[in-house]
Amino acid sequence: MTMTVDSPAVDLNTLNGAVGVKLNDRPFYLVDPDSYERMARAQRNIEYLNKLEESREQYRKGQVVVKTLEELEAMAAE
Numbered sequence: 167m168t169m170t171v172d173s174p175a176v177d178l179n180t181l182n183g184a185v186g187v188k189l190n191d192r193p194f195y196l197v198d199p200d201s202y203e204r205m206a207r208a209q210r211n212i213e214y215l216n217k218l219e220e221s222r223e224q225y226r227k228g229q230v231v232v233k234t235l236e237e238l239e240a241m242a243a244e
Contacts (some may be wrong), residue, residue: 185196197205224230233241 184198184201187194187196
């Protein structure tokens, strides 16, 4: 196993941003917790927006079921 670091020694406790690392010729990145949380939140937002767009497309195509509040309450009571 070979490992190379593209930057000088880094104190991971004060890491701000990312450090590029190669492990077996594959790139990896070490990131600080705040950056990781921002990236994870952005990924979740993208996934949510994609679901919204899919729902919107289904609505445009008429692939939805429309129920009144009364109908839903009747279904819940069954």
